[in-house]
Amino acid sequence: MKTSSVPHCMMRLALVPVAAGWLAAGAFTSQAAIIADFSGGEGTSSPNQFKGMAGEGWLDGWNSRNGSNGTTTFTVESTAPLRTGAGNYLKIDYQRNDTGGSNRAGVARPFATTGPTGVDIAQPYTISFDFRIDELKGWDASGDQIAFSSENVTTIGSFAGTAPWALWLRADKPGWQVRDGNGAGGGDFLDFAELGLDTIEVGAVYSVTVEMDPLVGRYDLTIRVGTKVYRASDLNGGDWLGFGGTTQEAKAFNVLQFRATMNGEEDGIAWSMDNLRVAAVPEAGSMALGLGGLIGVFSLLKGRQCLQRRRL
Numbered sequence: 001m002k003t004s005s006v007p008h009c010m011m012r013l014a015l016v017p018v019a020a021g022w023l024a025a026g027a028f029t030s031q032a033a034i035i036a037d038f039s040g041g042e043g044t045s046s047p048n049q050f051k052g053m054a055g056e057g058w059l060d061g062w063n064s065r066n067g068s069n070g071t072t073t074f075t076v077e078s079t080a081p082l083r084t085g086a087g088n089y090l091k092i093d094y095q096r097n098d099t100g101g102s103n104r105a106g107v108a109r110p111f112a113t114t115g116p117t118g119v120d121i122a123q124p125y126t127i128s129f130d131f132r133i134d135e136l137k138g139w140d141a142s143g144d145q146i147a148f149s150s151e152n153v154t155t156i157g158s159f160a161g162t163a164p165w166a167l168w169l170r171a172d173k174p175g176w177q178v179r180d181g182n183g184a185g186g187g188d189f190l191d192f193a194e195l196g197l198d199t200i201e202v203g204a205v206y207s208v209t210v211e212m213d214p215l216v217g218r219y220d221l222t223i224r225v226g227t228k229v230y231r232a233s234d235l236n237g238g239d240w241l242g243f244g245g246t247t248q249e250a251k252a253f254n255v256l257q258f259r260a261t262m263n264g265e266e267d268g269i270a271w272s273m274d275n276l277r278v279a280a281v282p283e284a285g286s287m288a289l290g291l292g293g294l295i296g297v298f299s300l301l302k303g304r305q306c307l308q309r310r311r312l
Helices: 002-025 284-311
Strands: 034-036 063-065 070-077 089-096 104-110 125-137 145-151 166-170 176-181 187-191 205-213 218-225 228-231 255-261 268-280
Touching: 089 104, 089 125, 125 145, 125 255, 255 268
Parallel strands: none
Antiparallel strands: 034 268, 063 104, 070 089, 089 268, 104 255, 125 205, 125 268, 145 166, 145 255, 166 176, 176 187, 205 218, 218 228
């Protein structure tokens, strides 16, 4: 009986690399991240360009809007990366020369929520990006704003009342504001100034992460500036913030929008963005890594048992 147990034990060990191979090949499927880091430069021949094209989880290329009564430029640059060694980034420069007309400029892009390259936004997921203001001129009125949000259309404008999350900067407020929605199209804005983030610093890189839980209609938002970390839930007694609309409505908000509004004559803003990422929780790679680690531990324990039996 002792000798017959060894082959079965060794057979189980032989299955370990096979299972690891399945993980590496994606047999245990989970959604991968959708990324925009502008590594392809400018163009429309691949998804990771500006304006880009559909593919790799994106439903379309970037939609852009020029602010009127002035000039708006959208360029992919590499001279001042937002992270060390990061390479390309998108720079948007909006300079006004008159007070009339439409005053919004920005970009928006829709991502897939189904299929092998999509991210199911009915399940927990994250949104993250890096942002830097390169120039700010005439930042002195309530109409001077910067806003980031998830929307249900690619038209660039004010964020919807039912948008699940929104991050807002206004010249008449001390700093960054984040919305705590009431699930019915409204809510209150909480001020990061209460945590010490009370200025908008030109040249500083702000790394934003939005953790979404559509199962309960809540989210948390973290802003990192250098070594400092500011978390929206700390403004809400440790609780995550509410979606603007219902969890059902949130399933349609798969468009990421980044826009600025400048109202005064001679106002101007230039900002850069990079490392945009939408990812399921957990990501496919992290799930495979975790399962691979468990398989490794199982392999080690079973290997020791096999050796002990062979010595008997």
